Amino acid sequence: MKRLIVLTFIFALFSVYANAADKKDSLLNSLSSIKTLSAEFIQVNNLKDFGDDEYTGKVSIKMGEVALWDYKEPYNSWYLITNDKVDYFDEINNQLVKMNAKDIKEYALLQVLMDFKKLSSTFSVTEKKDMLILKPKTNTGVVYINILFKDKVISQLQSKDNTGNTTTITFSDVAYDKSISDSTFKKKLPKDVTVIEQ
Numbered sequence: 001m002k003r004l005i006v007l008t009f010i011f012a013l014f015s016v017y018a019n020a021a022d023k024k025d026s027l028l029n030s031l032s033s034i035k036t037l038s039a040e041f042i043q044v045n046n047l048k049d050f051g052d053d054e055y056t057g058k059v060s061i062k063m064g065e066v067a068l069w070d071y072k073e074p075y076n077s078w079y080l081i082t083n084d085k086v087d088y089f090d091e092i093n094n095q096l097v098k099m100n101a102k103d104i105k106e107y108a109l110l111q112v113l114m115d116f117k118k119l120s121s122t123f124s125v126t127e128k129k130d131m132l133i134l135k136p137k138t139n140t141g142v143v144y145i146n147i148l149f150k151d152k153v154i155s156q157l158q159s160k161d162n163t164g165n166t167t168t169i170t171f172s173d174v175a176y177d178k179s180i181s182d183s184t185f186k187k188k189l190p191k192d193v194t195v196i197e198q
Helices: 002-018 107-114 116-122
Strands: 036-047 051-062 066-073 077-081 085-090 095-100 123-128 131-136 142-150 153-161 166-176 194-197
Touching: none
Parallel strands: 095 194
Antiparallel strands: 036 051, 036 166, 051 066, 066 077, 077 085, 085 095, 123 131, 131 142, 142 153, 153 166
16 A cells, blocks of 8 residues: 555656646646656655665556556556546455545545646645655645656656655656557456455
């Protein structure tokens, strides 16, 4: 579930692109028309008193519709998120957990991905050169989220939660508005998978 919390922050970050505001030449404005986003990533979670965990994978997003956070290493797992549902597959336990998004504590952050107009009501956004600093307006469990850019393309995400855990996600092969096949979001499951409805 800790990975889900991290993901909700990340999805909220990607959604920042669609709420451009009226600033000319701002990072928000330059990315406001993005319809799809895909990228490879390396994610390092530093859990207080437990050290670092590292994950690699790929994220694919059709803005306002569906997002897939697909982990490849150290083991296969993924989150598939739509407006109302979050499905989580875990290869180690061979189980698929199906959740109603509204029942998840972090639903407000998940919702930002699907409804970009809500970004300004959730975060205070400050722009400093090649970085956006997001601070939640209410207690969402996050202290801050920093989005770093290189040539106006997202390059890294840094976040810290209320318990002192930090996450750094470094992106590569970032593509905006590239066609993403619907089949990308149709994940195959093992025949003997255990399905848990929550």
